[in-house]
Amino acid sequence: MSIIVYSVVATLPDRQTLDAYVDWLRGGHLQGVLAGGAMRAQIHRMIEPILQVETRYEFPDRASFDRYEHEFAPALRAEGRERFGSIPGVSFVRSMGERIADIPNANDGGREP
Numbered sequence: 001m002s003i004i005v006y007s008v009v010a011t012l013p014d015r016q017t018l019d020a021y022v023d024w025l026r027g028g029h030l031q032g033v034l035a036g037g038a039m040r041a042q043i044h045r046m047i048e049p050i051l052q053v054e055t056r057y058e059f060p061d062r063a064s065f066d067r068y069e070h071e072f073a074p075a076l077r078a079e080g081r082e083r084f085g086s087i088p089g090v091s092f093v094r095s096m097g098e099r100i101a102d103i104p105n106a107n108d109g110g111r112e113p
Contacts, residue, residue: 007095008094011090011091018045020083025043025053039060080092
């Protein structure tokens, strides 16, 4: 059974829209995905070359991800489109894969950054 990694990369036109998007993610969207079966959620603000936010989720297995996709994702995506879809320069790219390795740094005592 493999961990499923699901990523959404949002490209945003300016810092104000990026901040509003991150606030929306923190204000309930991430909790919605976690309630839909994800075990973990992370937000990454990309610094270069453009204004992007990558949101990464981990699901325990493919069945959990498929359930999320069918039962929870449509409403969560619709909310995102409603809030940000009409803003020029906003785009979303989704990808899904499986984790094939998770190698901690033995030199840092297993601490996360």
